[in-house]
Amino acid sequence: MPELPEVETTRRGLQPHLLGARIVDVDVRQPQLRWPVPADLAAHLRGQQVLALRRRSKYLLIDVAAGSALVHLGMSGSLRLDAVNDPRRTHDHLQLSLDSGLLLRYNDPRRFGSWLWQPAGQSHPLLANLGPEPFADEFDGARMWRLSRGRRAAVKVFLMDAATVVGVGNIYASEALFRAGIDPRRAAGRISQARYCRLAEVVREVLAEAINQGGTTLRDFLRPEGVPGYFAQSLRVYDRHGQACRQCGEPIRRVVLGQRASYYCPTCQR
């Protein structure tokens, strides 16, 4: 479900409620997530004050003095703020009770997400080899061009590789390639530096617009306050198989690349 805009939207929604709050209790009801929830996670968090809520790639980091809870939402995860008396729902696997009386609940039907512990001053192995953030200076067309030389994989697969840039998942990869006018099937190594510069630009553009709209709600993404994101109405190709291209009217096509559905306009993208 969540790509960078949805995770960032979640972070922004939670921040005012979490910052400075004390975690009075931690309840792990289902520790079997993508990786088992560490047995000592609750002990690390209980009684601690939240010092910051950060995002790196699609991970949320809940900082306390001794380290951070690393939260990944996987495909179907979400975080929700509840009042103490709100009943638990199906697939609520973990909750933090805050001294404000609010509950931070983690819900994840498919359990592809994770809650891990990262001691202060250390970088968790899962974060160690990530590429640059899309809004960092380090991410630009020259970097993509350099990294892609000799690569025969489809440019969409290359764009979704976290070593290229983090945060660009299946929706925004299709959307960015449409905006850049690049055919997603094209070999990454056969694209010019100029086109990669344009691609870097539109990656930032589409992510920024999506964040401003509160993310994309296709089926079930809800912000922590319980409201959907509105970027779905701005999607130009994703999930629009057979529908007219908003730019030229040609039917949008669907093709599978790297085992993921990909959408593109055969005339606008070359």
Next chain:
DNA sequence: CATCGGACCTGTTAGC
């Protein structure tokens, strides 16, 4: 190295 397929799960939808 780069690339590919499988794995982890449950829920919803498309198609017969």
Next chain:
DNA sequence: TGCTAACAGGTCCGAT
């Protein structure tokens, strides 16, 4: 209407 298969916003890991 009902059953089944395909598919879903992620991404790691091992085999080739």
